Amino acid sequence: MSVLVRFGVSLEGRLLDKFDRLIRKRGYATRSEALRDLIRQELVKKEWEEDQEVAGTITFIYDHHRRGLSSRLTDLQHDHQEIIISTQHIHLDHHNCLEIVAVQGRASGVQKLANALRSVKGVRHGALSMTSTGKSIE
Amino acid sequence: MSVLVRFGVSLEGRLLDKFDRLIRKRGYATRSEALRDLIRQELVKKEWEEDQEVAGTITFIYDHHRRGLSSRLTDLQHDHQEIIISTQHIHLDHHNCLEIVAVQGRASGVQKLANALRSVKGVRHGALSMTSTGKSIE
Amino acid sequence: MSVLVRFGVSLEGRLLDKFDRLIRKRGYATRSEALRDLIRQELVKKEWEEDQEVAGTITFIYDHHRRGLSSRLTDLQHDHQEIIISTQHIHLDHHNCLEIVAVQGRASGVQKLANALRSVKGVRHGALSMTSTGKSIE
Amino acid sequence: MSVLVRFGVSLEGRLLDKFDRLIRKRGYATRSEALRDLIRQELVKKEWEEDQEVAGTITFIYDHHRRGLSSRLTDLQHDHQEIIISTQHIHLDHHNCLEIVAVQGRASGVQKLANALRSVKGVRHGALSMTSTGKSIE
Numbered sequence: 001m002s003v004l005v006r007f008g009v010s011l012e013g014r015l016l017d018k019f020d021r022l023i024r025k026r027g028y029a030t031r032s033e034a035l036r037d038l039i040r041q042e043l044v045k046k047e048w049e050e051d052q053e054v055a056g057t058i059t060f061i062y063d064h065h066r067r068g069l070s071s072r073l074t075d076l077q078h079d080h081q082e083i084i085i086s087t088q089h090i091h092l093d094h095h096n097c098l099e100i101v102a103v104q105g106r107a108s109g110v111q112k113l114a115n116a117l118r119s120v121k122g123v124r125h126g127a128l129s130m131t132s133t134g135k136s137i138e
Numbered sequence: 139m140s141v142l143v144r145f146g147v148s149l150e151g152r153l154l155d156k157f158d159r160l161i162r163k164r165g166y167a168t169r170s171e172a173l174r175d176l177i178r179q180e181l182v183k184k185e186w187e188e189d190q191e192v193a194g195t196i197t198f199i200y201d202h203h204r205r206g207l208s209s210r211l212t213d214l215q216h217d218h219q220e221i222i223i224s225t226q227h228i229h230l231d232h233h234n235c236l237e238i239v240a241v242q243g244r245a246s247g248v249q250k251l252a253n254a255l256r257s258v259k260g261v262r263h264g265a266l267s268m269t270s271t272g273k274s275i276e
Numbered sequence: 277m278s279v280l281v282r283f284g285v286s287l288e289g290r291l292l293d294k295f296d297r298l299i300r301k302r303g304y305a306t307r308s309e310a311l312r313d314l315i316r317q318e319l320v321k322k323e324w325e326e327d328q329e330v331a332g333t334i335t336f337i338y339d340h341h342r343r344g345l346s347s348r349l350t351d352l353q354h355d356h357q358e359i360i361i362s363t364q365h366i367h368l369d370h371h372n373c374l375e376i377v378a379v380q381g382r383a384s385g386v387q388k389l390a391n392a393l394r395s396v397k398g399v400r401h402g403a404l405s406m407t408s409t410g411k412s413i414e
Numbered sequence: 415m416s417v418l419v420r421f422g423v424s425l426e427g428r429l430l431d432k433f434d435r436l437i438r439k440r441g442y443a444t445r446s447e448a449l450r451d452l453i454r455q456e457l458v459k460k461e462w463e464e465d466q467e468v469a470g471t472i473t474f475i476y477d478h479h480r481r482g483l484s485s486r487l488t489d490l491q492h493d494h495q496e497i498i499i500s501t502q503h504i505h506l507d508h509h510n511c512l513e514i515v516a517v518q519g520r521a522s523g524v525q526k527l528a529n530a531l532r533s534v535k536g537v538r539h540g541a542l543s544m545t546s547t548g549k550s551i552e
Contacts, residue, residue, distance in 0.1 A: 002150045002151045002152040002153070003150070003151045004148045004149065004150060004151070005148070005149055005150070005151045005154050006146050006147070006148050007146070007147060007149070007154070007169065008144050008145070008146055008147075009144070009145060009146075009147050009169065009170045009173055010142045010143070010144050010170045011142065011143055011144075011145070011170065011173070011174055011177070012140045012141070012142060012143070012174075012276065013140045013141045013142070013143045014140040014276055015140070015174065015177065015178070015181075015275060015276065016143050016145070018181055018274065018275070019177045019180075019181070022180060022181065022184060023533075026529050026532075026533050027529070027530055027533040027534075028533045029535060031145065031147065032147045032148045032149065033533070033535050034533075035147055035149070035173055035176070035177075036149055036150075036153065037532065037533070037539075038173070038176040038177070038180065039149070039153065039157045039173075039176070040153070040538055040539050041539070042157075042160060042176065043153075043156055043157070043160065044539050046160060055475070055506060055512055056473070056541075057471050057473045057514050057541075057543060059470070059471045059543045059545050060545070061469070061545055061546060061547075061548045063548075063552075085504050085512075086502065086504060088500065088502040088514065088516065090499050090500060090516050092469060092518065092547055092548055093547070093548070093549070095548065095552070096547065096548030096549070098469055098499075098516060098545070098548075100471050100502065100514055100516055102502065102504050102512060102514055104506065115440050115441070116441055118440075118451065119437075119440050119441040119442045119447070119448070119451070120441075121443060121447050124454055124546070124548055124551050124552070125451075125454050125455070125458050125545050125546050125548075125551060126545070127470075127471075127543040127544055127545045128543070129471060129473045129541040129542070129543035130541055131473050131474070131475055131512070131539050131540070131541045132475060132538070132539050133475075133506055133507070133510065134475045134477075134506055134507070134509065134510030134512075134538055134539075135507070135510070136156065137153060137156070137538050137539060138150065138152055138153065138477075138509070138538070161395075164391050164394075164395050165391070165392055165395040165396075166395045167397060171395070171397050172395075175394065175395070175401075178400055178401050179401070182401050193337070193368060193374055194335070194403075195333050195335045195376050195403075195405060197332070197333045197405045197407050198407070199331070199407055199408060199409075199410045201410075201414075223366050223374075224364065224366060226362065226364040226376065226378065228361050228362060228378050230331060230380065230409055230410055231409070231410070231411070233410065233414070234409065234410030234411070236331055236361075236378060236407070236410075238333050238364065238376055238378055240364065240366050240374060240376055242368065253302050253303070254303055256302075256313065257299075257302050257303040257304050257309070257310075257313070258303075259305060259309050262316055262408070262410055262413050262414070263313075263316050263317070263320050263407050263408050263410075263413060264407070265332075265333075265405040265406055265407045266405070267333060267335045267403040267404070267405035268403055269335050269336070269337055269374070269401050269402070269403045270337060270400070270401050271337075271368055271369070271372065272337045272339075272368055272369070272371065272372030272374075272400055272401075273369070273372070275400050275401060276339075276371070276400070278426045278427045278428040278429070279426070279427045280424045280425065280426060280427070281424070281425055281426070281427045281430050282422050282423070282424050283422070283423060283425070283430070283445065284420050284421070284422055284423075285420070285421060285422075285423050285445065285446045285449055286418045286419070286420050286446045287418065287419055287421070287446065287449070287450055287453070288416045288417070288418060288419070288450075288552060289416045289417045289418070289419045290416040290552055291416070291450065291453065291454070291457075291551060291552065292419050292421070294457055294550065294551070295453045295456075295457070298456060298457065298460060307421065307423065308423045308424045308425065311423055311425070311449055311452070311453075312425055312426075312429065314449070314452040314453070314456065315425070315429065315433045315449075315452070316429070318433075318436060318452065319429075319432055319433070319436065322436060412432065413429060413432070414426065414428055414429065
């Protein structure tokens with residue numbers, strides 16, 4: 001973590017009131033923290049747009065009773081092991097599995113893997129969560 | 139516009155450097171302006187989530203050669219005239235029309251109208267742009 | 277418009293029931309129309325991701341009392357007239373103007389103009405609505 | 415899994431060509447599978463909009479060197495244990511941790527927890543991935 005720098009910001013009083021109400025509701029202790037988070041959100045969006053090194057999670061659900069499906073999903077993950085950190089598997093109910101793959105790599109590679117997992121027959125839904133390796137938002 | 143209030147913000151030096159590069163690239167003159175915009179973005183999101191009075195545009199494209207389509211779209215707009223401010227019509231090419239409906243009203247009503255226009259047979263694509271009446275972000 | 281092609285789709289019965297309920301609620305007359313729209317949505321997303329020729333609207337609000345602001349916004353639009361089709365201006369209230377710029381051009385150029393308009397001092401909120409020129413989704 | 419139902423869909427030939435190219439690129443074996451996925455995407459969006467029972471993942475990154483942070487995050491998770499299924503912790507580098515919380519519950523509760531985790535001082539970025547319990551998209 002780097003040294004804290006202090007600077008002044010000018011804002012319309014009414015707008016500041018609204019912001020204060022919003023951040024209190026969201027549980028922030030100070031304006032600086034809330035603004036820091038807004039800034040980081042923008043920087044993370046930029047990382048993904050510029051195809052930089054990112055981190056994220058690919059979440060998908062499928063029916064594990066479907067013959068051969070688990071092994072196809074495992075094979076596909078092994079083919080991309082250079083960007084997969086680990087996988088968490090959750091039994092949602094008798095049929096549905098939730099699998100969460102933590103990934104780190106170039107944004108385009110992560111998106112490609114998410115598309116590939118999503119399009120496997122029997123995968124019911126897939127979602128990609130975009131976050132950062134943390135380095136560029138320290 | 140209300141009176142400007144000045145307050146101090148503390149941020150990690152490295153994070154501030156990255157933010158400064160980002161806002162320079164986007165053409166902002168000062169940090170205050172860039173932060174003001176991030177704050178307003180959040181407030182506008184909140185307006186829509188909380189089903190407040192909002193403004194926006196519904197944009198859709200369709201083939202005007204399709205018999206009866208224009209009049210169906212006009213009828214539908216008249217049925218919702220209480221939230222429609224005005225409509226702009228653009229001839230994209232020989233077939234395709236771009237129609238832009240400026241709307242103001244409750245978020246849920248605007249979304250319902252957008253869905254209705256989008257689902258008319260012959261409408262090729264519809265998009266809803268969410269902005270504010272301006273009052274809550276002054 | 278091109279010739280209609282008919283093909284068969286297999287879907288789980290329960291899933292189809294849910295889909296039928298959803299599209300009835302949204303006002304679609306047939307499954308074909310609803311599926312056509314889902315397909316077009318995906319194609320339009322792809323156009324934007326692949327930086328193709330697109331159409332869209334840039335919507336922003338600002339306070340027209342702010343000295344020099346209107347002319348800066350007009351200047352900026354003139355500098356990008358090759359992608360701007362037309363502009364619609366709406367007086368939301370005594371202070372707030374809603375301006376809607378219809379655009380057509382490369383996705384990256386449209387996004388750059390949206391960022392530029394949004395970052396002008398005094399512009400309170402800006403939103404970009406992504407649609408298509410219609411050609412690629414006929 | 416329920417019984418497969420077969421039905422016919424009519425689509426413009428040119429549009430179908432484009433769709434076929436898109437789904438081949440994404441790795442789908444048949445049109446039915448690709449359409450099934452588009453339908454499920456819409457149904458999952460609806461689940462979240464209507465505040466139904468959903469599943470998802472909350473992903474966030476933080477610096478574990480920050481004193482007291484890990485225990486605050488753990489406490490917060492315990493306070494919401496009724497919607498948390500499990501948590502996966504990944505060491506991205508010397509400083510940055512990636513924590514992935516698998517959740518199941520009402521959409522509004524999940525979103526509230528995501529906001530709470532995101533706003534803890536020291537959490538650098540948080541993202542919410544929205545998927546389904548699988549039941550409503552079988």
